[in-house]
Amino acid sequence: MNQHTFFPQVQNYYADLVKQLADAQEKISMTYLAFEDGEWARRIINVLREKAAAGLRVQLMVDEFGQQLDEPRRLLRNHEILESLRAAGVSVESFHPSAPKVSIRNRMHCKFTAIDKHTAFMGGSNIADYYTTWSDTNIRVDGELGNTFHRLFDFLRGFSRDNECVALDPSDLWAGSDQLRMTIPNQHEDIRTALLDLIRAADASIHLRTWYFLPDAEIMDALCAQARNGVQVNVMFSHQTRVRLVDFANYIPVTQLARAGGNVYRYAGKYLHSKTAWNNKGDVLLGSANLDAHSMRINFESCLQMNDPSLAWDLRRAFVNDLHTCLPQTSESCERRSLTDRVLSHACNLAAPWL
Secondary structure, X not given: OOEEEEEOOHHHHHHHHHHHHHOOOOEEEEXXXXXXXXXXXXXXXXXXXXXXXXXXXXXXXXXHHHXXXXXXXXXXXXXXXXXXXXXXXXXXXXXXXXXXXXXXXXXXXXXXXXXXXXXXXXEOOOEOHHHHHOEOOEEEEEOOOOOHHHHHHHHHHHOOOOOOOOOOOHHHEEEOXXXXXXXXXXXXXXXXXXXXXXXXXXXXXXXXXXXXXXXXXXXXXXHHHHHHOOOEEEEEEEOOOOOHHHHHHOHHHHHHHHHOOOEEEEEOOOOEOOEEEEEXXXXXXXXXXXXXXXXXXXXXXXXXXXXXXXXXXXXXXXXXXXXXXEEEEOHHHHHOOOHHHHHHHHHHHHOHHHO
């Protein structure tokens, strides 16, 4: 069985990532929406340079738009650090979708690091110092993982290169005892399927921590049905995101779930960037996918599906610890909002699939 190490603090996650990278012996594959200049990026870069100089295969892929737009003020410096890695022998890819059936809308939002055949890191955080001020969820996975993550890196890279296809079945990816679930635009919605299965399998409680809370009708119906059946449905999401229209749109599903008996909390700290779901049976889904149309259908996403009651308990404890930073939501509190805000929420919710 795989071992899962939970990092409720992003700084501790980065520190362990640097440590494990330094112990790599054969191969490193890293995939992130953005790799931003800063203290932690420089520490990682130093290790990657050393490993490339020692003859290891070291490869990094970032999303073309994410690298430019996640923090535009660092645009030039971000370009410079990637060029420095290339000069040091690291294979650096900028993901620009060009394969058949994908387009510029289909961004590479996966976030993982694979080290040799025994260790992988997954979660919500890209590489950037400002993530240490956010609430996020990341894990380290140790086990007999094989080449699964490295092959996934090559598979994703193929969508950014004309006529380069890597044979891989995204619906049957196993890393030791855990299954990798993917969103592949126009091909696979396996993360969405796994989330629905996790929700419907619960018979006592469900917890969701997410950056965006804009579920589609089927997921929303499943959550509400469980709440009406007496299952404790707990949802925590970021009160503010970087997309203000999303912050208005999510009042519609919030009101619907609260009326059904769900417990809904708006995290009012800096940001809540987690992408995690678990139930009382120890089923956990954790990775890069937000609860919105882009993650469920449009972007390239990766999540790990596992059964680990101990990890589920750790996630629940972190959820409870964050409640003091939250604004509890009820149908009454939503309805007390001004008429202007309510009208804006309905308008934004109609546009939710494109936000």
